[in-house]
Amino acid sequence: MHFEKAEELLREFKQDRYIYGENVLKQIGKAVKKHGKEVLIVRSKFSGIEPYVKEILESLNDAGIKEVQQEPGPAPNAPLEDLYRITERVREVKPDFLISFGGGSTIDITKAADVLYSLGGDIEDYFGTDQVTEKIKSSGKKLIQHIAIQTAASSAAHLTKYSNITNLKTGQKKLIVDKAIVPDLSMFDYRLTYSAPRELTMDGAMDGFSHSLEVLYSAAGKDYYKKVEEIAETSISLIIMYLPGVLKNPDDREGRKALCLGTDLGGYAIMVGGTNGGHLTSFSLVDILSHGRACAILNPYYTVFFAPAIEEPLKMVGRIFREEGYIKEGIENLRGRNLGIKVAEGMIEFAKTIGFPTRLKDVKGFIDEHIEKALKAAKNPQLRMKLQNMPVPFTEEMIDEYMRPILEAARDGNLTIIKNAE
Known part of the structure; x- marks a missing residue:
């Protein structure tokens, strides 16, 4: 039932702008030939990817797209x-369109490189919400076409309006949020996930x-809640039901499909509403934790x-x-709080089952300075959308009083020290 519902929701979400399933890579040439003759492919490199790259190149060639960089x-x-390097490469090639082939980081950076190449300026100009759209309106310029091919059941970056970029010197991640950067066409060949390592899975x-x-x-309490509930119930069910089985048997094709569908629906969810606390704090933990793992802990x-x-x-x-x-039980x-504690305990039990850490102090490299950095980042206007998305009204003035105990609880694994706002 969950599989059929998931596919129904994805059709509703993307209509004919998404090609997904097994053995779909060969369709790329036919799907993109209308965009031009010269393309730059921004691509990941991981074990086993080369046969898929060859498949893409052959399909493009068969469609008459000969200039492929x-x-x-x-x-x-x-x-x-890497953003600056890739943007410079786009400027050198001057392609008719872009293809990103990789996981969330590859797709996100291609979105951002498209913005810098097409609109100019500094990347800081575009962090926050709808800054790309504003620049398009004021300049009369437009982005070049971007086709995103996903390789991992994860961020659903191929479907969404988000681009995460990290300053490694400060260890801080920032976010472009803008419908203008949604890829023009998305593709996900599930075969690419079949050999995914355990940690990535x-x-x-x-x-x-x-x-x-x-x-x-x-x-919660919004007029679009029922739609989000429909999406989230299907997404969460598929992931919680099938992830443990895939970890035990990585060749479980049905389980892999469930994770692809479940994470894609996570992408649908973040196009309807917004993430909040877990994502906000995870942006300050990029030097010690993968994004998904940070969110799962928090x-x-x-x-x-x-x-x-x-x-x-x-x-x-x-x-x-x-x-x-x-x-x-x-x-x-x-x-209220008692219900929240019980559900939180269930989430922690699931994390233990799959071998995830459940408190920050167990993460290699964690120091209390990470908490201070996260509290400071929460006050950054460029990340204000995360505060605004909190189901409990959250202002900058509340950060030290209420967010600090949350992060200290996550550090120690102690749910009881969390304070609830009145």
Whole structure:
């Protein structure tokens, strides 16, 4: 049932702008030939990727696209240095369109390189919400076409309006949020995930889970809640039901498909609503944790803080974790903070099952300075959208009083020290 529902939701989301499933790479040439004759492919490099690159090149050639240049993708978390390198390569080639072929970092950096190449300026000009659209309107310029080919069940960057870029000198990640950077066409050949390493499989799945969970929390009480609930219930169910099995048997094709669909729906969720606490804090942990893992550690603690305002979402999420055996007692009669603690405990139990850390102090390289950096980042106007997405109204003045205990709880694994806003 979840598979059919997931595909129905993806059709609703992307219509004919998304090609996905097994053995779809060969369709790339036919799908993009209308965009021009010269293309730059920004591509990842990992074990086993070359046969797929060959498949893409052959399909492009068969479609009459002869001028094909390639540029290596970025290091993890899309560092600024790689953005400048790739942007310069785009300027040299002057392609008719771009293809990104990789995971979230490769796709994100291609979005940002398209912005810098097409619109000019400094990347700092575009961090925040709708800055790209404003520049397009004021300049009369437009982005060149970008076709995103995803290689991992993870961020759903191929489907969304987000581009994460990291300053490695400060260890801080910043975000472009703008519908103008949504790829013009998206593709995901599930075969690319079949040999994904265990760590990538876990991190990617929990990134998708966090997208759906955080948007669900943010949507509580909003007029679009029912749509988000429909998306998130399917997404979270697929990930929680199938991730442990894929970790035990990496060749489980049905499980791999479930993770692809579940994380793609996480992408749908973040196009309907926004993420909040887990994502906000994760941006300050890029030097010690993958994005998905950081969010997975943090979200149980934010769950307790948000609990009085998100009872309806918590009932749904709690039911999924109870059905899968991660919550032993009934939650029907629980409310508010007590409900939040029980659901958070279920999430922590799931994390333990898949081998994730459940507190920051267990992460190699973590120091208390990470908490201070996260609190400072939460006050940055360029990340204000995350505060605004909190299901509990959150102002800059509340950060030290309420966010600090959340992060200290996440450090120590102690849910009881989290304070709830009145």
